[in-house]
Amino acid sequence: MVRRLIGYLLTLWIVLTANFLLPRWLPGDPLSALLDPTSASYVYDAEVRAALAAYYGLDRPLLAQYGHYLSGALTGDLGRSIRLNRPVSGLIGAHLPWTLLLTLTALSLAAVLGLLGGALAGWRRGSSADKVLVTLSVVISNAPVYFVGTLLLIVFGARLRWLPLAGGRTPFATYPSLLDAARDIGRHLVLPALTLTLATMGSQFLLVRNSMVTVLGEDFMLVARAKGLSSGRLKWVHALRNALLPFVAHLAAHAGLVITGAVFIETLFNYPGMGRLIFEAVGARDYPVLQGAFLAVSTVVLGANLLADWVNQRLDPRLRHV
């Protein structure tokens, strides 16, 4: 585990360094352009310009810039947003929880549905129910996120008016109790979370189903059957328990994709998460925000992988004692 931890720290360092180098090496020197009065992206606000110059320190040697950047990143100083003239860390702090709420909800929903459906379909492999589920999941997981989201929006938001059309909460609402707050946020969450669930559920279902089928063909399943165990025990205690291992690994690898999917969905539903932040920052060439967002998302994905590694070690004794 220690060696893995070192690996993760190394990855984090590479991410940090890439984040430092990329905008500086981008063609057209976009960072200097921000401070160059002759360029189109010149920042007119003198105060912001001063903050930018101080943060990037482009007139200093590269190594000094790097040291400054690293110490800033580690202490939470990610510069100031050009567009909003506020610290980037504060912006991320405001947006990241929404994205986490959305992705975690969708991911756990997809995981539970994928596991149950996959286990049952794999158990009854070849049956008509299995075939229907497989076809359905292939179709759904290949449908464009935009299309599914818009469809849900039109049906449940615009037509039936069951659920709000946009946002993460009702603007300017004050909540008398925590429960009211939860209900309002929950109602806003349903459609984006559902869209994201649908987008990721298919592949999880297929993965679990196929792992189930593989596990069911293993010798130890034959032995377990010969031992006279009940089908429930065979299915859940032995087969699914083993099918879980590739699933958890896959879930971690999937985290990055889910967050990318969330960026799309957040813009579609005008959801106040990282996706919105990134979308708007791209439009305004708000480099400090983009860099900070990139860093935050990478860290989350890395963290998810670390967690999955740890969970898999708990689950699979073969990884524990090598």
Add this chain to the structure above:
Amino acid sequence: MSALLSVRDLHVHFPAVGEHQTPAAAATRAVDGISFDLRAGETLAIVGETGSGKTTIGRALLGLHPPASVQGSIRLQGEELVGLDETGWRAVRWQRIAMAVQSAGTAFDPVYRIAAQIAEPLRVHLHLSAREADARAMALARRLGLTSRHLRAYPHQLSGGEKQRAMLAMALSCEPEVLIADEPTSGQDVLSRAQLVALLQAICCEQGTSLLLISHDLAAVAQLTERVVVLYAGKLIETGDAAEILASPRHPYTWGLLNAYPTMTTARDLRAIRGSLPDPSNPPMGCRFHPRCTQAVARCRVEEPLLARSTGVASGGERLIACHLGGLQALLEATALRKAFRANGQIGRRPADDGVEAVRDVDLVVWEGEVVAVVGETGSGKTTLGRLLVGQLVPDAGQVRFEAQDLFGLSTAARKRCYRRIQFIAQDPFDAISPRLSVGKVVREPLEVQGIGTDDERQARAREALDAVSLPTDEGFLGRRAHTLSGGQLQRVAIARALVLDPKLLVADEPVSMLDASEQARVINLLKDIQSARGMGLLIISHDLALVRKIADRILVMQQGRIVEAGPAGRVISAPQHAYTRALLGAAPAFDW
């Protein structure tokens, strides 16, 4: 004694798989009409090669195949198991019939500890508490030589042999009535193999468990079990008392299986039975073994032999075999042969006043498809014996029977016909072959003498025979005079000459002694190849134990006209009983090729 487990006419047919399934697509007939009984407290072995259906039977006894694929009857204490539903089978599995599978390496769920997996059936079936179940698992595992360290471990932390023991502990945990052990010792070394089975039998005996041992190794299990069932391609072909089958296998396949199996000490090359197992979805008509059988007759190809009591088994044990001919046939059988020469006799090697008995009371059998070597020094009488067998000499007393016919009791014409099927290869080809003749003529001559075929047919058969001994078949070579050939070539020509009549038995007297060492090895291996491809019998007479051990199934050692030792080649070489044999072995050149 009534049977504990009684299997009757069991069929396991798997439907054909694959894309191009037609209604007529042949099902895989893995087990095709097998019956046997397992008595209470007994150990029974089911023996067969991979693909014989032995593992399929084991699984059928636990109801692990799809119900539709199993037909016939399996009765456990009179209770019918075939046709039970999953719930019914669950009550049988592990509590009444348990199985230690062959692939112990992958038989454990990788994510749970060994102890939990051994205890699992105890908790599920016997509803023991966790602590009781663990204690019982521990006690059982201890007896099988495992420690608490092994039990705490996960499967991947154990060696193959340890997993096998754990598998056995798991299978025995519920004290089943029947334990099926599929190759229970394959991961163990030879020594602990026997110990493990002995231990297994001891535990089974205490628990009142009957043991069904499934194995590919007939020689090994026959020593450990009371009765043996031999399978071939889904059919039962021989069953009987284990020790008796080991001592005298009756079915040609069983015989081949015992011969093909290399023991630790055998110096002989591993020889498999010619051909290979048939395709189980399309087994041959008639006797399934007939394409590989050296003694198959026309009937074998069309009619399936039924299991019947075997004749020719001395003891009282019941022996059943499925063979139209009633089992392995003796090709050549000599009983109480005697031959003496006067001092002025034709052949006597030692001048003696009152005659020499060159062959004294010799008994000898060559089974179908067998290679027998008669080994002895010059003057031991082995050459005389050879000449008696091929009819060049007439015995003073005794009988020679070829394919069950008494050769010296036949009319001259009938005897001639018989001798066409026994061919003799002499020690010195220069003696046997007229040097003036062409190669083609030498090889064709026996056909001409016997008046077989037209000229063209004779020529074709001569070419075929020359081809079989790896000689050229072009006109140039056929036209060469015999005296222009090398010794090795000439001996090959002599072999071809013997083969041209398509004999059933070759008798070769010192066939390679005139050749140099490397040519000796080549010719002797050639003889073996031809013998095995044609399914002939081969009797080699030689002074060279080191040479014949490579190819002989059985070795007879001859001294002063008597057979002083006889037995399977491996045994004679590794554990010679007679001082003379040991002397011969000591005199043999280094065993290094």
